[in-house]
Amino acid sequence: MKIVAVAIVVLLLILSNLYLLRSGFWFYKDAGYWPKNVFEVYLLVIQQFQAFTNTGYYLGFDQGLLSFTRILYVSWIAVLFGLFGYVGSQVTYSISGLLLVFFSFYLFSRIIFTDKKTRFVLTLLYTFNPLAYSLQGATFYNAAIPLFLYSYHQFFYTNKTRFWFLFVNIIAGFMWVAYIRFFALDMIVIAPFIIYFFFQYKKKLAYKKVLIYITSYALIFSPMIYSFGMQLVQRSATAFNYASVLGRFVAKDYSYNGFNIFQSSGASLYNGSVWSVVGLLFFIFFLLLYLTGQLKEKRGLQFLCMGIILFAIFAFSIGNIFDPQIYFFFLKLLPFVTNAPFWGLYILLFPFTILLGIITLNRQKILFWYVGLFIVCAVMPLLNLRDFQLQKYDLRTIPQPYYDYTIKPYSGLPEATYYSFGVCWRARYMEEAGVPTLCPNWGLQYSTAFLADPRLTSGKTYDIAKTENGYTDTDNFRVTHNLKNIIIPNDVVSPHGPGPITSVREIRQIEASKKVFDVNPSLGKLRNDNFTHYYYKDKDDYDFLLYIPQSVYYQNDTRLLYENSLKLADVPVILDKETMVGSRSAQRGTLSYKASPTNPTKYVIKISDIDTAEPLLLQLNQTFSPSWRVVFVDKSQFEKYACITMLSRFIFTHSLRCQYGENLLDLGDLSLLGKDSVSNDQHMTGNYVSNAWLISPDILKKHAVDTSLYAVIIYTKQIYYSVTILISFITLLILLVLSIIQEAKRLRRTSKA
Amino acid sequence: MKKISPKLLLNYFITWVLIPGMLILFWIGFSLFFTSKYSLTVIASPHEKNDFSSYKTTELLAKQKLVASFKANEDNLGIVAVRFWNFQNISDDSVIFRIKDKTQKNWFYQNTYKVNQFQPDQLFTFGFPIIDDSKGKEYLFEIESIQGKTGDAIALSKVYPPFVSQYQYPKEALLANKGQLFEFIYKKLYYSFSDRNFLISSLVFLLPLIFYVFWCYLARVVIGVSINPLPRLFIESREIISESSKSGYILFQIYFIILLLLVFLFDERNLYVSTLIIVLWVWLIKLCRFEGKVSYLLGIFFLTLCPIFIIFKLNDIAERSAMWAYFFLVVGTLMAFLESIKAIKPKVTYTAFLKQNYASLKSYVNKGE
Numbered sequence A: 001m002k003i004v005a006v007a008i009v010v011l012l013l014i015l016s017n018l019y020l021l022r023s024g025f026w027f028y029k030d031a032g033y034w035p036k037n038v039f040e041v042y043l044l045v046i047q048q049f050q051a052f053t054n055t056g057y058y059l060g061f062d063q064g065l066l067s068f069t070r071i072l073y074v075s076w077i078a079v080l081f082g083l084f085g086y087v088g089s090q091v092t093y094s095i096s097g098l099l100l101v102f103f104s105f106y107l108f109s110r111i112i113f114t115d116k117k118t119r120f121v122l123t124l125l126y127t128f129n130p131l132a133y134s135l136q137g138a139t140f141y142n143a144a145i146p147l148f149l150y151s152y153h154q155f156f157y158t159n160k161t162r163f164w165f166l167f168v169n170i171i172a173g174f175m176w177v178a179y180i181r182f183f184a185l186d187m188i189v190i191a192p193f194i195i196y197f198f199f200q201y202k203k204k205l206a207y208k209k210v211l212i213y214i215t216s217y218a219l220i221f222s223p224m225i226y227s228f229g230m231q232l233v234q235r236s237a238t239a240f241n242y243a244s245v246l247g248r249f250v251a252k253d254y255s256y257n258g259f260n261i262f263q264s265s266g267a268s269l270y271n272g273s274v275w276s277v278v279g280l281l282f283f284i285f286f287l288l289l290y291l292t293g294q295l296k297e298k299r300g301l302q303f304l305c306m307g308i309i310l311f312a313i314f315a316f317s318i319g320n321i322f323d324p325q326i327y328f329f330f331l332k333l334l335p336f337v338t339n340a341p342f343w344g345l346y347i348l349l350f351p352f353t354i355l356l357g358i359i360t361l362n363r364q365k366i367l368f369w370y371v372g373l374f375i376v377c378a379v380m381p382l383l384n385l386r387d388f389q390l391q392k393y394d395l396r397t398i399p400q401p402y403y404d405y406t407i408k409p410y411s412g413l414p415e416a417t418y419y420s421f422g423v424c425w426r427a428r429y430m431e432e433a434g435v436p437t438l439c440p441n442w443g444l445q446y447s448t449a450f451l452a453d454p455r456l457t458s459g460k461t462y463d464i465a466k467t468e469n470g471y472t473d474t475d476n477f478r479v480t481h482n483l484k485n486i487i488i489p490n491d492v493v494s495p496h497g498p499g500p501i502t503s504v505r506e507i508r509q510i511e512a513s514k515k516v517f518d519v520n521p522s523l524g525k526l527r528n529d530n531f532t533h534y535y536y537k538d539k540d541d542y543d544f545l546l547y548i549p550q551s552v553y554y555q556n557d558t559r560l561l562y563e564n565s566l567k568l569a570d571v572p573v574i575l576d577k578e579t580m581v582g583s584r585s586a587q588r589g590t591l592s593y594k595a596s597p598t599n600p601t602k603y604v605i606k607i608s609d610i611d612t613a614e615p616l617l618l619q620l621n622q623t624f625s626p627s628w629r630v631v632f633v634d635k636s637q638f639e640k641y642a643c644i645t646m647l648s649r650f651i652f653t654h655s656l657r658c659q660y661g662e663n664l665l666d667l668g669d670l671s672l673l674g675k676d677s678v679s680n681d682q683h684m685t686g687n688y689v690s691n692a693w694l695i696s697p698d699i700l701k702k703h704a705v706d707t708s709l710y711a712v713i714i715y716t717k718q719i720y721y722s723v724t725i726l727i728s729f730i731t732l733l734i735l736l737v738l739s740i741i742q743e744a745k746r747l748r749r750t751s752k753a
Numbered sequence B: 001m002k003k004i005s006p007k008l009l010l011n012y013f014i015t016w017v018l019i020p021g022m023l024i025l026f027w028i029g030f031s032l033f034f035t036s037k038y039s040l041t042v043i044a045s046p047h048e049k050n051d052f053s054s055y056k057t058t059e060l061l062a063k064q065k066l067v068a069s070f071k072a073n074e075d076n077l078g079i080v081a082v083r084f085w086n087f088q089n090i091s092d093d094s095v096i097f098r099i100k101d102k103t104q105k106n107w108f109y110q111n112t113y114k115v116n117q118f119q120p121d122q123l124f125t126f127g128f129p130i131i132d133d134s135k136g137k138e139y140l141f142e143i144e145s146i147q148g149k150t151g152d153a154i155a156l157s158k159v160y161p162p163f164v165s166q167y168q169y170p171k172e173a174l175l176a177n178k179g180q181l182f183e184f185i186y187k188k189l190y191y192s193f194s195d196r197n198f199l200i201s202s203l204v205f206l207l208p209l210i211f212y213v214f215w216c217y218l219a220r221v222v223i224g225v226s227i228n229p230l231p232r233l234f235i236e237s238r239e240i241i242s243e244s245s246k247s248g249y250i251l252f253q254i255y256f257i258i259l260l261l262l263v264f265l266f267d268e269r270n271l272y273v274s275t276l277i278i279v280l281w282v283w284l285i286k287l288c289r290f291e292g293k294v295s296y297l298l299g300i301f302f303l304t305l306c307p308i309f310i311i312f313k314l315n316d317i318a319e320r321s322a323m324w325a326y327f328f329l330v331v332g333t334l335m336a337f338l339e340s341i342k343a344i345k346p347k348v349t350y351t352a353f354l355k356q357n358y359a360s361l362k363s364y365v366n367k368g369e
Helices: A002-016 A029-033 A038-047 A071-112 A116-127 A139-156 A163-177 A180-201 A207-220 A222-233 A237-246 A273-292 A299-321 A324-333 A341-359 A364-383 A400-407 A428-433 A459-467 A504-518 A635-640 A667-674 A697-703 A716-752 B006-034 B171-176 B178-194 B196-219 B232-247 B249-265 B271-288 B292-311 B315-340 B350-368
Strands: A415-419 A446-448 A483-489 A523-527 A531-536 A551-554 A572-575 A590-596 A599-608 A616-620 A628-632 A648-650 A655-659 A683-686 A690-695 A709-715 B042-047 B065-071 B077-085 B094-101 B109-114 B123-131 B138-145 B163-168
Touching: A002 A071, A002 A116, A002 A364, A038 A071, A071 A116, A071 A139, A071 A163, A071 A341, A116 A139, A116 A341, A116 A364, A139 A163, A139 A180, A139 A207, A139 A341, A163 A180, A163 A207, A163 A716, A180 A299, A180 A341, A207 A222, A207 A716, A222 A237, A222 A716, A237 A324, A273 A341, A273 A364, A273 B292, A299 A324, A299 A341, A299 B315, A341 A364, A400 A531, A483 A504, A504 A523, A504 A531, A572 A683, A599 A616, A599 A635, A628 A683, A628 A690, A635 A709, A667 A709, A667 A716, A697 A709, A709 A716, B006 B196, B006 B271, B042 B178, B065 B163, B077 B138, B094 B123, B109 B123, B123 B163, B171 B178, B178 B196, B196 B249, B196 B271, B249 B271, B249 B315, B249 B350, B271 B292, B271 B315, B292 B315, B292 B350
Parallel strands: A415 A446, A415 A483, A551 A572, A590 A655
Antiparallel strands: A483 A531, A523 A531, A590 A599, A599 A709, A616 A690, A628 A709, A648 A655, A683 A690, B042 B163, B065 B138, B077 B123, B077 B163, B094 B109, B094 B138
């Protein structure tokens, strides 16, 4: 029997990953975010350690809600990538995810069901189904609920305090928070089950266990708690970006699809009315089993599961049932549950499987047939290797320009680049290869200048990014966004399947834009078959990332952005009208600074030749936040950061720049917190979206050494964030050691007995 | 002659005048105020998609126009309401609405509207100065997109009617002229009952009265008085009713027929209609003491209709069927919960419900023969 069971699992694992087992890179929709080389893995990992990141973009953003949440799965990707490369890691990641789901549910099912056959069959249903195949192989999300509940149950409702279960629970907790949508979705299942356990066992939770549990969570999850908490404290609009993005439209789908358990997202393999009918028939049969069952056993659990199922269906249909006002009310409460209909079904899977097990307790044959038929139907679309969505591509054959611009590792500071029609387009080579559209996920050397993802940013940063699309008067962006390049596709074709929207009209617009850029005297041009790369001829002579403005423009609206009016030689900055720093021209000093391409949270600066009798303006073209501070240091601190590249000189901005080495989680930054800094009332928005500081003569006199001033511009939140990460790692390590010791002792006792 | 006591008189008054009167008022009031989408002094006339010179339900891109003409049925034309679909997106586009007498060269009225106000599949009203003598004249209107682009545009909805012309009658004039008032009432009723959705929702609002009449008969004893509401003339049909109504199934059957009408023919959302249907089902459960599984049975029935309608591409009917299926499943679950904690003690199991309904239907057929 055991051999048959193992054979079934292995066979299903192979069948459901058949398309991935072929050679090539799978990049349908979000699958394209998979790293393509070690450098991208490295970027992915270090992103988890940054409170403020700009990986893939020129402007950075505060990760807030997303900080540190993906550390577990990113680490796993890194391990698999190191072992199997980019193709093998996709396959092993998917298979390991399914195995984890399988074991998690099988373990959990022990709490409810005693019969091993029933547990095995239900586990197959929970593991091999349309929802598990969604999200481009990121199947491990489905393990979060059973693993969390199982370990929670074992930790609290067994007599001894076993640290191993707490450790597993925390790992499951990391899986739970790894994807922001699931954080809300899983809560709707986990919370009621925890309450159910509480009443089921009618037993008081041990005070000691509760204390250990809460303390461990508080310490290990402290990076996330701190990062998001700070956003709330600072009343950052970015904290609620997801809710505002999702609140832009009413999600509607036919309500009957709420009952359809054959659905998928990402790779949409179960679309169309045939699958709706099949999914509904399975649900109707499930209801018939419920209707005709005796339902005497586990009544509480039945109501709990049915309640959650009905809630999931309600969440799916809410856009259809109610007026938009009511819809938006629910959306505010549960943004991820009510918005895209599909997500509601992730809530349904777990209670559905359990309830099916309960209502077929005395009808095992029916359960076997039901699950068998269900799995056959679910696996079927995955076996259609001709499906457009499942096609893979050999990245080694990608046209050279695409490799150079979007895949080739680049260790320098990125250059702000304007992708006139977005970074993502369907190129001819994709069409010829018959593969889905690949969107580059990393900016590498040519990072997109604008942060146009409404999930990551808000306010003017997003508004500007949204409206720049298709503009041709881009010269002023050189000052405000340090713009150096413009890239326009030459090989765009109409879309095939879901992907970027490039209609005939837009393709025509692309040609019109090129004509304008062609006659712009400031621009040089590099052309290849795939795209035209325009660059500002004097791009090596200016660096507006960090500079000392020489002239000030006052304007509140963003009209000035869409002109070619600003002169680089004026070294201008645009300030709000209300700011009125008093002088239209500031003093001229020479700025030398050190920056790191992998750490956008810290810049070490030296300003020479300053006149301490005049105020000094300093502009950092990085997304504004009150967390940015200019902290005064001494010369030794400046010199501590050794340059690992040649100094670049920029004549327009009178500045010098070099790169310093990696110093991730530098606890030495803690010493900066006690030092003098430019006060908050002298910190304002400059160039609409970035940071400007006005340093008064008093301050200059106090901190200048001769005619030089040394400072570190730091995202202060990062300092505390680094500390919380260390606390998290140390606590997790202690917990692991305790678990190992305790389990070893336990094993020894058991073997002696 | 037997003397009727004041108490009995009062009972007769309550039973036969007050309660029915209130239910009739409920019917008229809800039909007029909570069914009609239009103001009381407005007459609305639906138009066909053929009235568009180029009917299309794809995205309205920049500079593209929707053009339609129609003949005004009445005087006082003041609104043209057009049904849009917004692709579930909040578009940044704006549209220009223009209208004119077809025989005139110049536009009578034009204005710009942000399309983010358009609700999916709902009529958006374009108002303009009332045209007093519009009856019989042909009007042409066009809607032009200013900056619609692929993925950021609106379109005409596929839901009927694509547009409606509305005629606003001045309240003062109607009150001043009784003849005009009666004519207006006639027209209002005529146009309202020409609307299928109005008819069905009005029928739903009539249900409490229908239920009351049947219930009076079924209950026999209402507020302590023995009454016989049905004349001897209909004794045969009364027998049918009383036979099947021992368990109140006639009420369920009426209810079920109305529900089927809602599923098949009612293509609007009306919170009051839905609420009344829900309330009546809860009342029926209480009256007949159905167990929770009876609601489940109905839920499964309506859910089973869905695949059938999907196969025949009647997705909107499947949609409505699914919504009612959901409602019955929720009620069934709540009932089952209450039963499990012994808060209610149902009498009629779902199998008994099926059997008795079958017997009741069979008796109709036999009587019919």
